[in-house]
Amino acid sequence: MLTFVLRRLVSAVLVMFSISVMVFLIFFATPGVNPAARLAGRSASPQVLAQVSAEFGLNRPLPVRYGLMMWHLFVKQDLTSYVNIGVRVIPQITGAAPVTLSLVLGAAIIWLIVGVLGGLVAAANRGRWIDPLIMFGGIAAVSIPVFWLGQVVGLLTQTKFHSVFRWLPGSGYVSFSQSPGQWALHLLLPWLTLATLYAGVYARVLRAELVNAMNEDYVRTARAKGLSERRILMRHALRCSLISVVSLFGLDFGSLVGGAALLTEVVFGLPGIGMLTDTSLQNLDLPVIMATVMYGAFFIVVASAVVDVLYAVLDPRVRVVK
Amino acid sequence: MLRVRDLSVSFATRQGLVRAVDGLNLDVGSREVVGIVGESGSGKSVAMYSLLGLVRDANASITGSVAFEGREILGLSDKAMQPLRGGQIGMIFQDPMTALTPVFTVGWQIVEQIRQHTDMTKAQAKDRAVELLAEVGIPDARRRVDSFPHEFSGGMRQRVVIAMALSCNPRLLIADEPTTALDVTTQAQILELMGRLRDTHGSSIVIITHDMGVIAEMADRVTVMYAGRPVESGPEVDVVRSPRHPYTWGLLGAVPRLGQRSERLATIPGNVMSPLDVPEGCAFAPRCDYAMAACARRPLMIGGTHEHACWLSDDQRVAIRSNTKVPS
Amino acid sequence: MASSTTTTGTLTTAKGSESPWRSSLRQLRRNRAAMMALGLLMFMVIASLLAPVYAHLVAHVNPFPANVEGTIDLGGKSVPVLQPSSAGFGVTPIGPTWHFATYFLGADPQGRDVFARLLYGGRISLLISFSSALICCVIAAVLGMAGGYFGGAIDWVVSRIFDIVWAFPVYLLAICLSVILLTSGLNVGFIHIAPGSLLLPILIIASVYIPYVGRPVRGIVMTLREREFIQAAVGSGASDWRILRKEIWPNVAPTIMVFFPMMVAFDMLTESALSFLGVGVQPPNATWGTISNDGLQLLYTRPWVSIAPGICIVLTCAALNVLGDGARDAFDPKAKLRGGA
Numbered sequence: 001m002l003t004f005v006l007r008r009l010v011s012a013v014l015v016m017f018s019i020s021v022m023v024f025l026i027f028f029a030t031p032g033v034n035p036a037a038r039l040a041g042r043s044a045s046p047q048v049l050a051q052v053s054a055e056f057g058l059n060r061p062l063p064v065r066y067g068l069m070m071w072h073l074f075v076k077q078d079l080t081s082y083v084n085i086g087v088r089v090i091p092q093i094t095g096a097a098p099v100t101l102s103l104v105l106g107a108a109i110i111w112l113i114v115g116v117l118g119g120l121v122a123a124a125n126r127g128r129w130i131d132p133l134i135m136f137g138g139i140a141a142v143s144i145p146v147f148w149l150g151q152v153v154g155l156l157t158q159t160k161f162h163s164v165f166r167w168l169p170g171s172g173y174v175s176f177s178q179s180p181g182q183w184a185l186h187l188l189l190p191w192l193t194l195a196t197l198y199a200g201v202y203a204r205v206l207r208a209e210l211v212n213a214m215n216e217d218y219v220r221t222a223r224a225k226g227l228s229e230r231r232i233l234m235r236h237a238l239r240c241s242l243i244s245v246v247s248l249f250g251l252d253f254g255s256l257v258g259g260a261a262l263l264t265e266v267v268f269g270l271p272g273i274g275m276l277t278d279t280s281l282q283n284l285d286l287p288v289i290m291a292t293v294m295y296g297a298f299f300i301v302v303a304s305a306v307v308d309v310l311y312a313v314l315d316p317r318v319r320v321v322k
Numbered sequence: 323m324l325r326v327r328d329l330s331v332s333f334a335t336r337q338g339l340v341r342a343v344d345g346l347n348l349d350v351g352s353r354e355v356v357g358i359v360g361e362s363g364s365g366k367s368v369a370m371y372s373l374l375g376l377v378r379d380a381n382a383s384i385t386g387s388v389a390f391e392g393r394e395i396l397g398l399s400d401k402a403m404q405p406l407r408g409g410q411i412g413m414i415f416q417d418p419m420t421a422l423t424p425v426f427t428v429g430w431q432i433v434e435q436i437r438q439h440t441d442m443t444k445a446q447a448k449d450r451a452v453e454l455l456a457e458v459g460i461p462d463a464r465r466r467v468d469s470f471p472h473e474f475s476g477g478m479r480q481r482v483v484i485a486m487a488l489s490c491n492p493r494l495l496i497a498d499e500p501t502t503a504l505d506v507t508t509q510a511q512i513l514e515l516m517g518r519l520r521d522t523h524g525s526s527i528v529i530i531t532h533d534m535g536v537i538a539e540m541a542d543r544v545t546v547m548y549a550g551r552p553v554e555s556g557p558e559v560d561v562v563r564s565p566r567h568p569y570t571w572g573l574l575g576a577v578p579r580l581g582q583r584s585e586r587l588a589t590i591p592g593n594v595m596s597p598l599d600v601p602e603g604c605a606f607a608p609r610c611d612y613a614m615a616a617c618a619r620r621p622l623m624i625g626g627t628h629e630h631a632c633w634l635s636d637d638q639r640v641a642i643r644s645n646t647k648v649p650s
Numbered sequence: 651m652a653s654s655t656t657t658t659g660t661l662t663t664a665k666g667s668e669s670p671w672r673s674s675l676r677q678l679r680r681n682r683a684a685m686m687a688l689g690l691l692m693f694m695v696i697a698s699l700l701a702p703v704y705a706h707l708v709a710h711v712n713p714f715p716a717n718v719e720g721t722i723d724l725g726g727k728s729v730p731v732l733q734p735s736s737a738g739f740g741v742t743p744i745g746p747t748w749h750f751a752t753y754f755l756g757a758d759p760q761g762r763d764v765f766a767r768l769l770y771g772g773r774i775s776l777l778i779s780f781s782s783a784l785i786c787c788v789i790a791a792v793l794g795m796a797g798g799y800f801g802g803a804i805d806w807v808v809s810r811i812f813d814i815v816w817a818f819p820v821y822l823l824a825i826c827l828s829v830i831l832l833t834s835g836l837n838v839g840f841i842h843i844a845p846g847s848l849l850l851p852i853l854i855i856a857s858v859y860i861p862y863v864g865r866p867v868r869g870i871v872m873t874l875r876e877r878e879f880i881q882a883a884v885g886s887g888a889s890d891w892r893i894l895r896k897e898i899w900p901n902v903a904p905t906i907m908v909f910f911p912m913m914v915a916f917d918m919l920t921e922s923a924l925s926f927l928g929v930g931v932q933p934p935n936a937t938w939g940t941i942s943n944d945g946l947q948l949l950y951t952r953p954w955v956s957i958a959p960g961i962c963i964v965l966t967c968a969a970l971n972v973l974g975d976g977a978r979d980a981f982d983p984k985a986k987l988r989g990g991a
Contacts, residue, residue, distance in 0.1 A: 016817075139968050140968055143968040144967075145922050145923060147923060151956060152960070221422065224408060226408035239423075239425050239426075240424065277822055301817060
């Protein structure tokens with residue numbers, strides 16, 4: 001067990017290291033790309049360029065620059081932004097994290113409930129009208145661009161049906177400590193928007209898994225035991241299908257918390273990690289970029305490891321150590 | 323106890339109507355072991371599944387009569403069948419590796435069945451499960467009752483399945499090729515176990531197999547099936563010692579001499595035909611060495627306790643057996 | 651060990667055996683939903699291809715240059731496309747006229763015909779989505795097969811590539827690459843791609859999804875490698891190339907067939923998201939995503955400018971998903987695919 005954990009740890013660190021190097025290289029070493037020019041702006045004069053170079057230590061060798069940045073980011077934790085001079089990067093991340101967490105947690109609860117229920121109902125009624133209806137809903141849900149949905153929803157609630165939805169705020173974020181009611185209200189539409197896509201995915205995946213499971217031999221045995229169809233579906237088939245749904249959820253949750261919800265955050269004006277990532281990328285604010293990428297990668301790697309453990313918990317067959 | 327009359331199962335497929343089972347008759351008395359034998363594709367498994375309503379294909383049409391202890395059970399709803407399944411009629415499937423739900427312990431699964439049909443508490447049911455596991459020969463049953471299916475070998479898993487099927491003392495046990503997926507030694511053990519259990523539990527057994535050796539060892543009576551149709555049926559001793567249908571001859575190895583019983587399996591020339599290509603007349607005619615003009619009409623099962631479905635007359639049979647010229 | 655089967659025996663049809671491809675294709679053709687989806691897709695493609703026909707012959711507009719001063723002929727009267735806004739300042743484009751030949755969906759902030767732009771935009775959207783999905787599937791298939799079949803060092807490298815690319819949140823990597831490459835293009839060795847080229851979004855979007863397709867392919871090949879018929883082929887002296895071509899590829903192909911429509915849908919959604927964020931396709935090229943983004947400022951007054959491209963995306967992606975489901979049922983019923991982006 002210990003070797004397993006150690007190996008995962010080492011592999012996680014390696015992956016994060018590689019990502020940081022990749023990001024660094026993308027921004028500073030892509031041939032034909034001049035970092036100073038980007039930092040200083042497109043039409044900067046040679047003097048400004050030279051000044052920027054010296055200021056940001058861009059004339060030092062690559063490994064040194066990389067090392068310095070990592071040092072400031074992880075060890076001394078005083079890495080500052082290139083764009084907002086003097087503003088520390090880590091507080092920006094810690095400030096943005098709760099926003100993203102609020103968004104993702106709420107959406108996750110909604111999409112899990114809707115998705116699992118949808119998949120169950122569809123599988124239990126396969127062949128009857130409700131099955132294709134739910135599945136079509138699922139397809140529609142995964143075909144809608146998130147930002148477009150956010151726009152349309154915003155449009156409808158703010159203009160056409162404004163009288164009905166007057167109480168719904170347009171955009172922005174209110175922290176929980178400030179006002180729980182407003183916090184929830186501001187997050188309601190973002191929750192629903194983000195949850196739509198994933199609910200569609202999960203309903204489809206679960207239904208497919210359940211239908212597969214119901215054709216397995218052990219379901220035939222269960223029927224021969226005299227169990228009701230409902231019990232077979234809910235106890236035997238569901239339990240076996242949940243394995244893949246749970247691992248999928250782990251990966252999705254990890255990547256979302258790490259910043260993959262950026263579209264939703266941008267559309268609804270939520271100052272979370274995703275928005276921070278997008279802003280920093282657009283502004284070429286490399287220290288912030290590096291920090292957000294590391295943050296995101298960390299969660300993906302952690303989620304991946306957690307999912308592996310969960311797999312062993314849920315599927316006894318995997319527990320046999322090879 | 324079990325009376326099957328003219329059971330037919332057909333599937334509507336894109337290529338046409340497939341008659342998986344065509345006119346099967348079966349009688350199982352109390353404490354009897356009845357064997358159903360045939361090659362793969364002969365429809366034997368489908369026939370037994372349809373008894374318990376386990377054929378879930380929407381394109382299937384099942385006709386005939388199945389009477390269990392005097393009561394017609396063919397066509398009953400799931401709800402009406404549930405007390406029978408696992409309670410009065412137990413079933414063992416062919417592949418022990420996939421028969422058990424992988425995420426629950428074997429004890430949990432046996433308890434589930436027991437509590438479905440009886441009023442026992444969880445603790446009582448678990449004790450009963452341990453008893454059953456011990457009875458079927460699982461060592462250290464008290465500990466292994468909490469093991470998962472994948473922690474057992476194939477033979478052990480099949481024993482677990484048997485234990486589970488017997489857990490509610492069913493009057494009838496249907497075993498679908500219970501030893502086919504196991505090696506020969508385990509096969510012998512399982513068969514011996516089943517025989518013992520028949521004595522202790524008093525249940526009748528229907529055993530489905532393609533292996534005449536199993537029939538010879540276990541069965542009181544046997545029905546031979548080919549392409550979904552019964553071709554020979556009778557007491558095991560009679561069928562094995564004096565088989566009447568050319569297919570049975572093939573299964574038993576060679577044209578048998580009077581009084582001689584062959585133990586080796588030889589191959590019958592040709593392949594089991596696709597269920598779509600079954601001819602109008604005798605299904606076996608294309609592969610039969612003794613096919614005649616009469617075989618263009620489908621033979622019916624004739625003959626008292628030892629029935630057969632073949633146009634060969636008794637004289638012709640005797641001639642074949644003693645290797646003299648066959649009168650036409 | 652005795653052999654065991656519970657099937658209905660070997661099926662030798664009197665008609666002779668049909669290749670699995672043929673029978674899968676036939677099964678797909680019978681799937682009504684999938685065929686309707688295919689029909690919708692073809693309609694979209696043809697409509698987009700006919701964009702110049704519409705623009706020049708039907709509507710007589712040129713939807714590319716700004717048309718701030720333009721006027722159109724509405725029921726005999728001459729109406730300017732950009733009108734003084736009711737708010738008192740600035741201008742508002744006219745709304746949908748619902749006349750097929752003239753500014754059907756109204757004008758965008760620069761006075762251009764939205765419907766015509768929609769058709770042209772469709773070409774680019776479809777082009778990018780199809781190309782990147784194609785490139786992605788090809789590279790993923792090659793890498794997956796190489797890693798899964800050869801194992802060892804090659805597999806190590808392939809797996810690490812997959813791990814690292816996949817560890818980036820998808821959009822993050824795409825934005826990252828886009829931001830860098832779009833300003834100055836790509837100049838590596840003999841590869842020179844201009845900043846405005848469409849090849850950049852195509853390649854970027856293709857790359858970020860390579861592990862998504864590549865990992866399942868690698869898994870399949872690894873399982874296949876252990877199967878007897880491969881070992882038999884190796885034993886009989888067949889070369890690696892031959893084995894890959896004749897034994898491995900036919901088993902990988904159905905998976906790719908199923909992935910392809912879904913990847914086109916993913917790529918379309920990704921491209922529109924990138925365009926929405928401003929790091930996708932750059933002007934003067936327009937896609938459904940960029941048109942939607944352009945119309946954002948008018949969302950509450952002239953919603954159609956933004957909504958219409960979105961509807962196109964939804965319809966196309968939904969059709970692709972339905973087609974993908976049908977492909978999966980026909981080619982690879984045991985497939986376990988994940989959805990979502």
